[in-house]
Amino acid sequence: MKKIREFAAGGLCLLAMLSGVTGTSAAATPKPVLSWQDCGDGLHCGSLAVPSDWARLDQAPITLGLAKLPATNAAGDHGVLLMNLGGPQAQISAFRQPAFQERFAELRQWFDIVIFDPRGFEASSGVSCPLPAPAEADYVFPDQAAFDAHAERNARFGRGCAATPLAGKLDSWQVAHDLEAIRKALGERKLNYFGNSYCTVYAQAYADLFPGGVGRMYLDSVMDHTNPSLRNWLGQRARANERTLHRFAGWCAAEPSCALHGRDVLTVWDELIARAERQPIPGGGTTVSAEQIVARADIRSERRWPAFATALAEAHAGDATKLATKPVFPPGPDVMRIPTCADFPYPGDYRSVREVEASLRTVAPRLGWRQAWIWAMPCARLPGNGTFPPHRRDFAGVPPVLVVGGVDDDNTPPEWGRHLAAQLPGARYLAAAGDHAVYVDGNVCARARAHRYLTTGQLPPENTVCA
Incomplete structure (x- = not known):
């Protein structure tokens, strides 16, 4: 389960030159052009040629890789459900794991589940970068020199990746056109889509560009791509991050085993940060600065709260040994940051990022303001930054x-999902207990509501909450 949720969280979701680059009519059922071959692990694999650039159809084509998990009950078959679980990153290799397939056994009673590697990843004309993407665990850069050094490494990484027909063509505008090509190649009159986390961005672009092709869309843990205000959008995530710190403090107050039980956790935090700003805290043969404490505050998972409470208590007492080691993040594909920063551009100069930080400190003064630097790390001076930025959408005609959103999700906060749902005609927002990736994480109520909607079109009553 842990690996599944890390995959779904990703950060932070394929033509024989099919006609209609921007068409929106899907009245006629297209003739299928895909063929499938058994490729092991219960999957059937296929491929599809599409333009490398949907804005210039004379460009060399690329290949998109797809895989299918056939429906287990043909009598209840509802056609195809196209699925992408996030990242953005490869999907097919992950679905070779039985644990992934098991999470969707119920859906396979009704649907052929089709997955695809987004353009640039693995089976879909994957992009190989000669240099590794620079990542810095202590991403709250202490000064301009440290930031500039990282930004130049990031720019150099991006320039190395540009020797490909897909340079500048990995954003969700391009992927939305890929989705339309997939729909036609599958012979589906409408596109039924299951998008989680980052791959809800693809759904938003598709619904805007091809509203007539939309069937039923289940969007879980939404990345809102309709808010052009960076500070407002990022402020919502910063506030969610701050709420997690407060939840941690509340847990500590109620849990006798917490190392800070009986103390005001937020006061301890404030005192520790103020002391570290004056002079870094010694521990582990080194010292730990206030910026490092903020960057290393690992509280997203409740399983890690006991260890972090102990580290915080010891640091407050003068020994920061347990905070002295940089955290090790799960590896992600280097290419991931290229489409992410194309869809969500970010300033690449130190002064601008500090201005974003100052804005976030007004709404999330203790911890959430670090979001200014979390986004700066992958996007700073990356070539292709902002080829398809967030913007207001016209979703007229979308069914x-x-x-769905988890009430405690600080990766894709509930505000993002509610904002998107308010713009989609007739849409319903379902709040669910839990964190990121509600369906994959196993919320029984939310899964049942998703099944009912995808098979019948029935939405939950307004203001439904899945406990």
Whole structure:
């Protein structure tokens, strides 16, 4: 389960030159052009040629890789459900794991589940970069020199990746056109889509560009791509991050085993940060600065709260040994940051990022303001930054969509999902207990609501909450 959720969280979701680059009519059922071959692990694999640039159809084509998990009950078959679980990153290799397939056994009673590697990843004309993407665990850069050094490494990484027909063509505008090509190649009159986390961005672009092709869309843990205000959008995530710190403090107050039980956790935090700003805290043969404490505050998972409470208590007492080691993040594909920063551009100069930080400190003064630097690390001076930025959308003609969000999600905060649902005609927002990736994480109520919607079109009643 842990690996599944890390995959779904990703950060932070394929033509024989099919006609209609921007068409929106899907009245006629297209003739299928895909063929499938058994490729092991219960999967059937296929490929599809599409333009490398949907804005210039004379460009060399690329290949998109797809895989299918056939429906287990043909009598209840509802056609195809196209699925992408996030990242953005490869999907097919992950679905070779039985644990992934098991999470969708119920859906396979009704649907052929089709997955695809987004353009640039593995089976879909994958992009190989000669240099590794620079990542810095202590991403709250202490000064301009440290930031500039990282930004130049990031720019050099991006320039190395540019020797490909897909340079500048990995954003969700391009992927939305890929989705339309997939729909036609599958012979589906409408596109039924299950998008989680980052791959809800693809759904938003598709619903805007091809509203007539939308069937039923289940969007879980939404990345809102309709808010052009960076500070407002990022402020919502910063506040969610701050709420997690407060939840941690509340847990500590109620849990006798917490190392800070009986103390005001937020006061301890404030005192520790103020002391570290004056002079870094010694520990582990080195010292730990206030910026490092903020960057290393690992509280997203409740399983890690006991260890972090102990580290915080010891640091407050003068020994920061347990905070002295940089955290090790799960590896992600280097290419991931290229489409992410194309869809969500970010300033690449130190002064601008500090201005974003100052804005976030007004709404999330203790911890959430670090979001200014979390986004700066992958995007700073990356070539292709902002080829398809967030913007207001026209979703006229889109049928009702089911949007689901975890009430404690600080990766894709509930505000993002509610904002998107409010713009989609007839859509319903379903709040669910839990964190990121509600369906994959196993919320029984939310899964049942998703099944009912995807098979019948029935939305939950307004203001439904899945406990």
